[in-house]
Amino acid sequence: MPSQFLLRRPALAALALLAGLALSACGSDTPKIPDQPPEVLYNQGYDLIQTGEFKKAAAMFDEVERQHPYSTWATQAQLMSAYAHYVNNEYDDAIIGLEHFIDLHPGHRNAPYAYYLKALCYYEQIVDVGRDQRNTELALQSLAEVVARFPNTDYARDASLKLDLTRDHLAGKEMEIGRYYETRGLWVAAINRYRTVIERFQTTTHVPEALSRLVECYLSLGVMDEAQNAGAVLGYNFPGTDWYQDSYALLTSHDLEPMHKEGSWLNNIF
Numbered sequence: 001m002p003s004q005f006l007l008r009r010p011a012l013a014a015l016a017l018l019a020g021l022a023l024s025a026c027g028s029d030t031p032k033i034p035d036q037p038p039e040v041l042y043n044q045g046y047d048l049i050q051t052g053e054f055k056k057a058a059a060m061f062d063e064v065e066r067q068h069p070y071s072t073w074a075t076q077a078q079l080m081s082a083y084a085h086y087v088n089n090e091y092d093d094a095i096i097g098l099e100h101f102i103d104l105h106p107g108h109r110n111a112p113y114a115y116y117l118k119a120l121c122y123y124e125q126i127v128d129v130g131r132d133q134r135n136t137e138l139a140l141q142s143l144a145e146v147v148a149r150f151p152n153t154d155y156a157r158d159a160s161l162k163l164d165l166t167r168d169h170l171a172g173k174e175m176e177i178g179r180y181y182e183t184r185g186l187w188v189a190a191i192n193r194y195r196t197v198i199e200r201f202q203t204t205t206h207v208p209e210a211l212s213r214l215v216e217c218y219l220s221l222g223v224m225d226e227a228q229n230a231g232a233v234l235g236y237n238f239p240g241t242d243w244y245q246d247s248y249a250l251l252t253s254h255d256l257e258p259m260h261k262e263g264s265w266l267n268n269i270f
Contacts, residue, residue, distance in 0.1 A: 112155050187221045219251075231247045
């Protein structure tokens, strides 16, 4: 797999594989596409991809399926149409096309690519943590599906990297909400958000802060055992962080110290 695979448009690298059937052809600017042999339509679509006319390319590939639905060209064209929508940032149309391809051809040799491209459609719509994270959740699910279904592929390896970034993004959203609740004295609501980070996103960069915030919230509620336990878990797993130093100082200011306590929910995770 070429190095371009890891760029923002990694689908470009797979394009050569999907376009293996393509021959030489000429383009068409005619709004109404006349009936033509499938290979002619397909290659016109491919040429339009090459010149960056992605919307026209998608229409040409769709025409392959419409005019020649039972040909091998139609199968390739379904995927190429979805790809054209993807590179044109028409993610909803791309997802519809990819799901159509997967439903019709679940065992096709390009099925891994279809699953991967669908995951990218969600991944590239991830927005900042201040907004709704539905696409982030869908990206997480889709990327995980690529890894589970096709574990020994380049698609799975790249999906694994993107999974880490996606989890970190979702954890960041939980932290933002937790901080919002904490600054308003809604300690239990804040604890639930920090707990989600620790339970669901344990490998992310947000866990040390989540543990430190738990110390703050539990102290504010007067739940000293949990505060001490959170501090102990933080000190054991992230001893050199500023978060631990802050939590240690906060505990000692209450004449407490980090200490593991029996029965804490944190003991089932760390």
